[in-house]
Amino acid sequence: MEGIKMFGNVILAYLVEAADDICYRIIDFEDGFNLGIISFQEIEKLFLEILEKNWTNSEVKYEKIHENKSKIGYLRAKVINHLIYKTSQVFIENEDEIMAGDFRKSLIDHISEKKILKTIQKRSIDDIYQYESVVKIESAGFKVLPELLDLFIKAYKNPKHPKYKRIYKLIPLQYFNLDGKPFNSDYENILNLTMFISGMTDKYAINLYRNISGIDLPNY
Numbered sequence: 001m002e003g004i005k006m007f008g009n010v011i012l013a014y015l016v017e018a019a020d021d022i023c024y025r026i027i028d029f030e031d032g033f034n035l036g037i038i039s040f041q042e043i044e045k046l047f048l049e050i051l052e053k054n055w056t057n058s059e060v061k062y063e064k065i066h067e068n069k070s071k072i073g074y075l076r077a078k079v080i081n082h083l084i085y086k087t088s089q090v091f092i093e094n095e096d097e098i099m100a101g102d103f104r105k106s107l108i109d110h111i112s113e114k115k116i117l118k119t120i121q122k123r124s125i126d127d128i129y130q131y132e133s134v135v136k137i138e139s140a141g142f143k144v145l146p147e148l149l150d151l152f153i154k155a156y157k158n159p160k161h162p163k164y165k166r167i168y169k170l171i172p173l174q175y176f177n178l179d180g181k182p183f184n185s186d187y188e189n190i191l192n193l194t195m196f197i198s199g200m201t202d203k204y205a206i207n208l209y210r211n212i213s214g215i216d217l218p219n220y
Helices: 002-034 040-051 056-063 068-093 095-099 114-128 132-157 186-198 202-213
Strands: none
Touching: 002 040, 002 068, 002 114, 040 068, 040 114, 056 068, 068 095, 132 186, 132 202
């Protein structure tokens, strides 16, 4: 049983690392485009290089999209799907070495697109992450995330309290038991709430905090 658990943990470690590598690099780069830091021409060129024209059946759909933001959103989805496939292939081809503990690099370092991804990563580090609005949002996130966690934990412990009952309703059902109710263990419930909060982007967390605190109201 212990061996099966260790086997699962090894697989999970590599797959989670690959998921982070793919999503953060691609989505952060798309955010750079949405903020006006990265030009449409630059992001389109790099995304198409990743796809290597292996999306013939989708090209017709892409050409019918006229708005640049929608085009990049379409390409982003195709790119992430493509990279998931490529890293999955690396995992399958090196499974024995991975399980033996002899596979020393991340999965993404073994795909042919790694140079393009490093270009994207460098551009993000040099320009996107240093952009004033990004820095401000990130800085606000350091304050907001702990306060949100505190609010949701208090709501979990006091679901009928007038101050917290509406916040309690904002907890997604997937963080509860199958019957839609909290687990019997405080530890498990607080761990799930931590996962819920930590999975938020800084921007989403700030907007949620502003809505809950009455600083701003959601759009109807």
